Amino acid sequence: MPEGAGQWWAVLQLGSTALAVASIPSVLLRRRGRPMAALSWILVLVALPVLGVALWWLLGRMHLERQRRRRRRAHERLAPALTAVRDRVRAPAARPVLGFCRLPDHLRRGIFPASAGNRCRLLVDATTAYPEMERAIEAARHHVHALFYIWRDDATGRRFRDLLCAKAREGVEVRALYDGIGSLGLSHAYKRALRDAGVQVATFLPLGVRTLRAALNFRNHRKILVVDAERAFVGGINIGDEYTRDWHDLAVELRGPVVDQLQEVFADDWHYAAREDLASADYFGKSPAVDGADAAECAVIASGPDFPAYNPTHEALFAAVVTAQSRLWIMTPYFVPGPALMAALRSAAFRGVDVRLYLPRRSDVRLVEMAARSYYPDLLDAGIRVFEYLPGFLHAKAAIVDESLAFLGSANLDARSFRLNFEASCFVTSASFVAQLAAMMAADEARCSEITRDYLAAQPAARQIVDAAAHLLSPLL
Template sequence: MFEFFPGFDPATWQWEWTWWTTLSWSGRVLGIAFIPTVLLQRGTRPMAALAWILTLLAVPFIGVALWWLIGRNHLRRRKRRRSRAQARISRSFVNLAQPREPAASEVPDATENPLSPLSALSQARNLILHDEHGIFPPTRHNRATPLNSGPRAFDVFEEAIREAHHHIHFEFFIWRDDATGRRFRDLLAERARAGVEVRVLYDAIGSKGIRRAFLKPLIDAGARVASFLPVRLLERRLRVNFRNHRKLLIVDSRVGFTGGVNIADDYLEWFDMAVELKGPVVYQLQEVFAEDWHFATGEDLADERYFSGLSEYDSPDDETSQEDASDAVRDLPAIARVVSSGPDDTLNTIHKMFFLAITSASERFYLVTPYFVPDSAIMTALQTAAMRGVDVRIIVPQQSDVPVTQHAGRSYWEGLLEVGIRIFEYRDQVLHAKLIVHDRDHVFMGSANMDIRSFRLNFETNCVLESHPLNRQMCRLFLETQARSTEIQLAGHRARHYRTRLLEGVARLLSPLL
């Protein structure tokens, strides 16, 4: 019969068929072999587990490669070692921090703090030290100054660095070799040459454009520089998906900064925010940096030299003037705490913080976030808050630097608009700010976005600030931002083109793979 197919070689055909059959079955066996690992690491997230399993079965070789690169949470294998390091550092910090911390009677309890669920998590702790899940207790006698733009933040960063006498701890997700990046490199090098201890920690993926030549002037000046979770192709465990998204600057333990601002020219044009902190809460930022630095370099910073700059802010009457505070936006009194988390944290503390903030809101919950990809718990919390009568408003960018995340976020709008949540898209600039205004007394600022990556994959740091004047200022800023935004209407959203809905659906399907 083969004479009807000129040039057909049965032997070649049989060999190719055998080869493809072997390859196909090998792929299936390989994909099935990885399913137990997926169930062990993603079993608490059924949709994510199902997405990975389907990928492993449909395209096993690609699925295994993706799982190996971005799916595994191998950092949890290192959690025990990291936890021991944290415990050792924390024990050293106890003797340093305890004398400056108020007595237990001075720490606000659940009856004083409208965020009672958050207070309950650490009500029994009196030290400026976190537990194994990154939850610090609230501290009094702090001052907070919001920095509501990139240029403003850079100027204040520079002022603080120039005034440094003992040490500068500089940790950022993105640090670029551009005018802004060189500005801070040269400034840090100048202070290092002046005898100030300078430590720089940058994320290996977020700052992937950084080269040795860029860092050489800083290293030659005597600064210590390290990258967080560097990617080495020949390393047995590639660590691509778990990144240090924190933005921290601590100077002489006297002043600390956190927020969304990275060190790059983009942030001169984007709408972003940071917060300047003075007082005992700086100890908490210092400990977060110390643990990250120890993780990256092995150096232990639990030394009194790094915890000696707070005395000028330890005045007991800091909070007495809150109600009478003027509209000035510098050094606003605040009770403050740091909440940190990462992929080595099984509790997903940042996620729990957002959830508790939403469910404890009684009057208003205003959210500014550049990336909005909630899970079912956050969606339910937002919907039920609105149904309880809480004024829930969300501002996201109209123009995003990560389009797939923007499309995924828009797929959630209908379920939120239906219960009366107001959603706005900021139209003036790229929005990268992270802000929560909670009722009349609380503000949340930091590095975390309202998305799955911040909930589970990134190392993040946020600050919870209890301050009526700060809340008032941030509420005013939110309303000004809202005025420069376009409100999303339910009818118009439902009428969007089917291609748009399809694109949003595909983007949403990808989110569990994160």
């Protein structure tokens, strides 16, 4: 290396090391109460100062107070109007979801009260879900509200675009909301075609100089479709061709009072992104409760980084795990649970609960895949059965608790869903719905490879070391 270049490199190393050391107090304050996360970041700063400083100040300082305050103020402006509408179209009350009866105020807006008299239809894979969504849109008379983390400008995306444009030209109110990072590749021509047809289009946290860190960290990972306030869809399926190939995913179609809860989540996000107030009776109270043996109790869980203390998705899933008595089957593409949820899973297995995890053999995020494998020895030692799905990429996010409670939505079992992403999921209390979901999981189990201690022992030493190294980074994922 030339002498001048060597001197500049030495200066860069010295400067980055100084910045890394100066960043440690910020890490300690921002990760207060989470020592493993703090230690992981300090390890990155010390071992890789140039990269560590860049990652911390660009991504790590996830509690971006300006954006959190802006989001909270937007919600507070809309909340009174939403409450007034909710009071006018109040749904039949059901039992508190998971027994929650003394929630703090900020969690009440994320853990909705359970409503009775809903119909739920399980939709397995995009090849089933897309036709149902398209039929619902085609039948729309008043409005279509679509929120997806990912919209692709591919054959699937263009089919949905053309359908939304056609409904807008008919005079139906159409609103399309997408995430600024998840849909970063969405072309201007695609969006222009929507707007030219009369579709209202908005970006959730668009990528820009002032919003770069917020957009990279705070992603709207929700997948919601509401049509005429009469039916809604929620799950893990975005809009793109890959979901029609070898991706295994889930959605649920909902009718009944729970539709208002998903409409409220959309209205809150839309108000933040587009500054339009949808707190009107025109958009609520159109899906009455139904009777019958298959009527379900439902409660939406909406979470995000704007919750100041506790994350609704994490709190609800933790409660579901610790209250399980006989069965706990969990399906997730990304498994980085954190100490509390790992302890709850072990405790369930120790109580004799049949705990099973269904994970992908191959993930689209290799670092998360390796971090997930690092938990396998502890899971097996606790008596938890782990299955890896073989035919394709398992992207479904669902859980079964005992014989009548199911969880399904956009949330993964990882730190990003529990702290960074805006998520929307739904608890369903229905023995018939759970039976359908259990039958699907049992069929999927036949397409899985069960992880055993012999399998783990046979893994190459290099892979075990890499997985263990990825585990060190799990608090950051």
